[in-house]
Amino acid sequence: xxxxxxxxxxxxxxxxxxxxxxxxxxxxxxxxxxxxxxxxxxxxxxxxxxxxxxxxxxxxxxxxxxxxxxxxxxxxxxxxxxxxxxxxxxxxxxxxxxxxxxxxxxxxxxxxxxxxxxxxxxxxxxxxxxxxxxxxxxxxxxxxxxxxxxxxxxxxxxxxxxxxxxxxxxxxxxxxxxxxxxxxxxxxxxxxxxxxxxxxxxxxxxxxxxxxxxxxxxxxxxxxx
Amino acid sequence: xxxxxxxxxxxxxxxxxxxxxxxxxxxxxxxxxxxxxxxxxxxxxxxxxxxxxxxxxxxxxxxxxxxxxxxxxxxxxxxxxxxxxxxxxxxxxxxxxxxxxxxxxxxxxxxxxxxxxxxxxxxxxxxxxxxxxxxxxxxxxxxxxxxxxxxxxxxxxxxxxxxxxxxxxxxxxxxxxxxxxxxxxxxxxxxxxxxxxxxxxxxxxxxxxxxxxxxxxxxxxxxxxxxxxxxxxxxxxxxxxxxxxxxxxxxxxxxxxxxxxxxxxxxxxxxxxxxxxxxxxxxxxxxxxxxxxxxxxxxxxxxxxxxxxxxxxxxxxxxxxxxxxxxxxxxxxxxxxxxxxxxxxxxxxxxxxxxxxxxxxxxxxxxxxxxxxxxxxxxxxxxxxxxxxxxxxxxxxxxxxxxxxxxxxxxxxxxxxxxxxxxxxxxxxxxxxxxxxxxxxxxxxxxxxxxxxxxxxxxxxxxxxxxxxxxxxxxxxxxxxxxxxxxxxxxxxxxxxxxxxxxxxx
Numbered sequence: 135x136x137x138x139x140x141x142x143x144x145x146x147x148x149x150x151x152x153x154x155x156x157x158x159x160x161x162x163x164x165x166x167x168x169x170x171x172x173x174x175x176x177x178x179x180x181x182x183x184x185x186x187x188x189x190x191x192x193x194x195x196x197x198x199x200x201x202x203x204x205x206x207x208x209x210x211x212x213x214x215x216x217x218x219x220x221x222x223x224x225x226x227x228x229x230x231x232x233x234x235x236x237x238x239x240x241x242x243x244x245x246x247x248x249x250x251x252x253x254x255x256x257x258x259x260x261x262x263x264x265x266x267x268x269x270x271x272x273x274x275x276x277x278x279x280x281x282x283x284x285x286x287x288x289x290x291x292x293x294x295x296x297x298x299x300x301x302x303x304x305x306x307x308x309x310x311x312x313x314x315x316x317x318x319x320x321x322x323x324x325x326x327x328x329x330x331x332x333x334x335x336x337x338x339x340x341x342x343x344x345x346x347x348x349x350x351x352x353x354x355x356x357x358x359x
Numbered sequence: 360x361x362x363x364x365x366x367x368x369x370x371x372x373x374x375x376x377x378x379x380x381x382x383x384x385x386x387x388x389x390x391x392x393x394x395x396x397x398x399x400x401x402x403x404x405x406x407x408x409x410x411x412x413x414x415x416x417x418x419x420x421x422x423x424x425x426x427x428x429x430x431x432x433x434x435x436x437x438x439x440x441x442x443x444x445x446x447x448x449x450x451x452x453x454x455x456x457x458x459x460x461x462x463x464x465x466x467x468x469x470x471x472x473x474x475x476x477x478x479x480x481x482x483x484x485x486x487x488x489x490x491x492x493x494x495x496x497x498x499x500x501x502x503x504x505x506x507x508x509x510x511x512x513x514x515x516x517x518x519x520x521x522x523x524x525x526x527x528x529x530x531x532x533x534x535x536x537x538x539x540x541x542x543x544x545x546x547x548x549x550x551x552x553x554x555x556x557x558x559x560x561x562x563x564x565x566x567x568x569x570x571x572x573x574x575x576x577x578x579x580x581x582x583x584x585x586x587x588x589x590x591x592x593x594x595x596x597x598x599x600x601x602x603x604x605x606x607x608x609x610x611x612x613x614x615x616x617x618x619x620x621x622x623x624x625x626x627x628x629x630x631x632x633x634x635x636x637x638x639x640x641x642x643x644x645x646x647x648x649x650x651x652x653x654x655x656x657x658x659x660x661x662x663x664x665x666x667x668x669x670x671x672x673x674x675x676x677x678x679x680x681x682x683x684x685x686x687x688x689x690x691x692x693x694x695x696x697x698x699x700x701x702x703x704x705x706x707x708x709x710x711x712x713x714x715x716x717x718x719x720x721x722x723x724x725x726x727x728x729x730x731x732x733x734x735x736x737x738x739x740x741x742x743x744x745x746x747x748x749x750x751x752x753x754x755x756x757x758x759x760x761x762x763x764x765x766x767x768x769x770x771x772x773x774x775x776x777x778x779x780x781x782x783x784x785x786x787x788x789x790x791x792x793x794x795x796x797x798x799x800x801x802x803x804x805x806x807x808x809x810x811x812x813x814x815x816x817x818x819x820x821x822x823x824x825x826x827x828x829x830x831x832x833x834x835x836x837x838x839x840x841x842x843x844x845x846x847x848x849x850x851x852x853x854x855x856x857x858x859x860x861x862x863x864x865x
Binding site: 181185188190191210211214215217218219223225227229231232233234238242243245246247291292295303 | 362365366369370372373756757760761762763764765766767768770857858859861862
């Protein structure tokens with residue numbers, strides 16, 4: 135069953151009078167529970183594709199379906215709710231809230247959901263911290279953590295809401311190769327244990343070995359799937 | 360603590376420097392606004408207290424034929440329409456429920472005639488001195504000489520007018536039965552040395568709508584000072600009521616007793632142009648000057664001989680003090696309606712309308728202060744808005760990321776509002792407290808002035824800015840408005856930040 139389905143997606147950027155075709159006629163299906171990678175060189179359109187799938191950016195034409203929902207006609211508030219309840223994000227630069235500690239950062243999306251009690255939120259966050267092995271850093275602020283620890287917090291924050299899909303844009307780009315491997319292994323483990331769909335972008339062929347499937351993109355077009 | 364407030368508080372702490380700068384502006388702004396409000400309030404209450412209690416009462420009653428409202432500080436020189444039957448009206452006025460006590464008087468514009476030939480203009484107040492002092496809480500301080508005694512004729516010259524007389528005539532006014540004290544005299548007077556002329560009497564000429572009426576020679580009984588606002592209220596000198604009536608051409612019963620012979624009557628009606636007629640037996644030419652006087656007196660020509668009884672009393676103004684806790688504007692309307700209903704030929708004018716230019720200057724000062732406070736208010740808004748907008752732009756990645764993981768625009772808006780509210784609560788509150796302490800400090804310092812403009816600004820001789828609950832509430836309201844207005848644009852910017860902005864910045 136496809137959790138994400140893209141049909142004839144085009145994305146154009148306008149730089150003055152010049153039109154940049156970032157995505158060209160993309161047709162793609164991401165299966166539920168998969169651990170897929172989008173591979174391609176810098177500027178190939180990986181991030182743009184992830185942004186369109188993650189409802190962060192809108193396509194110029196074509197249709198996007200996430201978990202059966204057609205997202206093209208959704209309002210800003212509806213898209214925000216879709217991201218909150220269905221999509222988890224892991225960024226290259228971690229993007230944690232600097233003024234909140236590790237526990238609070240993980241609790242944050244649960245608070246936004248307005249669905250759980252305080253105790254439930256706390257318990258879910260602690261469970262998630264255990265899963266990503268950062269219990270010792272519970273009270274630390276992001277600035278007091280290493281890159282690997284920050285990415286673990288970001289993974290925990292992305293997964294704590296039990297999303298349908300987690301999108302990770304070059305999650306290991308700011309990490310050394312050893313830490314990057316550990317992070318990918320962690321993501322893979324979580325994919326297996328929680329059955330969460332992962333879609334991550336990378337330009338490093340080394341980490342492709344962790345992916346179940348890969349999508350190669352070049353000049354905005356999918357070359358191989 | 361709600362998460363929005365927690366993030367807001369920690370964000371402020373994280374950017375201590377920036378928060379401190381914005382906070383300092385808020386603190387300074389609210390400090391200045393508090394002082395400004397205190398001064399405006401002090402000006403209001405001080406003027407009201409000092410003028411109402413010591414000079415005008417809460418309101419004045421004047422003839423219903425009176426058109427000009429600035430009856431106590433008219434710049435036009437128009438005389439007030441006379442109230443010819445006060446004794447009859449008195450019980451009816453005192454029957455009005457909101458009125459506590461009244462004082463009939465005469466107020467008018469006069470010329471001070473002098474040897475230079477250039478008359479000096481001033482205000483003259485005719486009163487029964489005992490009733491006046493009782494009504495206005497012994498508002499006069501005797502500098503030299505004494506106060507008027509019962510039924511004594513004469514004038515109490517204010518220190519201000521004494522100085523003015525000196526500036527114009529080079530003669531120094533001293534009360535009768537006293538002598539010039541060189542040691543106590545001001546430097547400018549001392550300079551004249553032995554050539555200094557002293558004056559113990561003054562010639563006043565009452566002014567009417569038809570120009571001058573009669574002149575009187577009055578003895579100076581005392582040099583006095585108003586307890587408060589002497590620089591302003593000192594434009595008035597106080598005379599006994601009989602002298603005032605005579606000066607303004609209001610006849611009394613004693614005037615009726617003068618019986619002229621036919622010869623003298625003919626002389627009165629003769630023309631001054633033909634001086635020869637004075638030596639002529641016929642004396643039948645109509646005298647223009649006499650006609651002028653008759654015209655001047657046209658305002659009271661309807662007075663019948665029987666009404667010329669002194670007891671009926673001709674005045675032109677009645678000072679009124681109202682009972683406590685009465686709303687002035689409402690009461691004036693009520694009194695005016697009642698006066699019309701009962702056919703009493705009077706009208707009520709509020710004290711601030713009656714004092715005319717003083718009130719207008721006070722309003723001008725109040726307006727200027729208000730504009731100054733408004734200016735501070737706008738400057739604070741612009742500076743805070745600018746700083747917050749810059750801070751918002753610096754936080755695009757953070758806000759964009761929050762939006763990406765599911766934060767709605769409303770949350771971002773609340774977070775920003777919480778940040779500015781916290782800042783204004785802490786620093787703005789500190790500014791209001793500091794301002795209040797400064798106001799108390801100013802009160803304790805008891806800064807006094809004799810400068811007339813400053814006296815209006817102070818609302819009295821002493822600078823006493825006042826803060827009541829309403830003024831503090833106004834400060835809080837102004838601060839809240841600053842917070843809201845200065846947050847609008849930064850919040851608008853923050854709401855516009857999309858998750859994509861964060862990704863692109865990255």
